[in-house]
Amino acid sequence: MQPKIKDVARAAGVSVTTVSRVLNGEKYVKDDLKNKVNQAIEQLGYAPSQIARSLVRKKTNLIGVIVPDLTSSFYSTILSSIEEAASSNGYNLLVCNIIEDTDKEFKYLNVFQEMRVEGIIIMHEKINEEIRTLIHKMNIPVIFSSVKPMDQDFTSVIIDDYKAAYDATKYLIELGHEEIGFIGGDMRDITSGQNRYSGYRNALSDHSIKIVYENIRFGDYKVRSGYEQMKDMLRNKQVPTAVFAVSDDMALGAMNCIRDHSLRVPEDISIMGFDGSLLTELVRPTLTSMEQPIHEMGRITMGALMKQISQKGIPTGDIVLEHRLVVRESCRKRE
Template sequence: MTVTIYDVAREAGVSMATVSRVVNNNPNVKPATRKKVYEAIERLGYRPNAVARGLASKKTTTVGVVIPDISNAIFAEVARGIEDIANMYHYNIILCNADKKKDKEIRVINTLLEKQVDGLLFMGGAVTEDHQQAFKTANVPIVLCATSDESEEIPSVDIDHESAAYDAVMKLIENGHKRIGMISGTLQDPANGYARFQGYKRALESSGIAYDENLVRIGNYRYESGSEAMQHFIDMEVRPSAIFSATDEMAIGAIHCIQDNGLQVPEHISVISVDNSRMASMVRPQLTAVAQPMYDIGAVSMRLLTKLMKKEHVEQSKVILPHDLISRQSVANISK
């Protein structure tokens, strides 16, 4: 038979109101009484009915998280930051994978809202009008995590992707590279794609290097697309001396393609990227990369959402976290 709050109260010799206060972490319970209630809960195997509690309080203490690709280590690190802060503030997480597909993102958003989540964290690509429409129907706070919308109407936490790409390409230029190829994400993606492409162009222009569209290949963030793009560059009559990749995974595909063609990194071609996932230090040579503070992006996003859910004062609804350039062994200095 299902154990009820009445059974726990009778076992502990206290009122049902006292059990309720203990279960809901109300501080107005004596330590000895709290201990007695917890012991009764453990003996009886009592589990609070989350649905009933939600109906009574109109809160489910649950947050929905839309993640673009659950197999990507970068997003896994963001999710860890989200979960750690959620646990700290006693929220549960419903994590949904959207496969970087707009239709699925919209469907997942609506499904989470139907489940009466108290708030929503959205990680994805472009925030389209369809996304905006789905968000407008929500009666709960929403925070964009590792992305942002052009209107800047929705609270968000991210890095400056254009600046991150600029710093990466400038690292190559400072090391004497002038013919620099780029393996880009889709330009419809405002962050990992378009913004990083703009940072690449700005670095070239600020250094007096003409932009050449033949030195840009569009990938899909996967290892295979990095390898395919690199093969294109190797087959060019005059190949680039360095490659800037929009993501680590494509960069590693490029490194392996270079090596498969009998060339070496960085002796023949240098490679740099943005992300600094765990893979960056696993590949050989280790990958020089601009580091996104992925755990912090997740943690700060969740903390911002808790403030919005609790209707606390928020000083800044658009948060830009700093990035850092981690130098390893994949970039050669050819200016000497």
């Protein structure tokens, strides 16, 4: 059987309270008693229960994270940044990959509550009424990262997705493209779905360019989806000279599809991505993308959550970061 704290106290000849104070690094414990306790711990091979210590201190240093899809290059990158920021501040993450399953999310949120996490980060916005009610009842600081839910009571760390999509489309127009296809996301998403689609449409409208609905498709942000949507677009009589995809993953899928149909990027079709993930530098040709400051977003998300934790859950207001266009090889000026 594993030794318990009372076994350590007995071996050191001190009280359980003294052992507890030594384990918690409290002051005012005499050096000789501290040495006896540490020697007993080493001799017995005692490992304190982190759960028990957390209950005593009422502090778990745990952060729960809800991720919609860890296979996404965007989410894996931002999660890495959050983990780095959390670790440097003495926090550990409980990461739950829900794969767009609200039943899973409801279950994991209850697990977070049972584990007494000190804060929760959510990276998607399709929260139903049941989940919204649970979050409000939990009385745990919650922050949304990269998305803005309809519930205005929560803090979000985001970019202006409408403006970013507008600027991406405008860049393609400035290159001389007028037949610009669009591979959008889930239109149930306000942030990455509706706002980016509106930015694309309004950029065309403001520059007196006709919207060709046959060249507009919607996917699920993944590589395979980008491939299939691009394949449908290539069946049209009027094939676009440029395509704007609202995720780098879908842009990569579109590029693969174009090559598989004996066409070239960017000579035949220019491709614009969105996110600025690691994929942009790994593919050939390298991918022009409207970049979110992913690493900064993760770091600021964790910082804003820690501020809420210290202020006992008081929302800090949305934090809107700057997007930027990163020009690479996948777009070219139309001749």
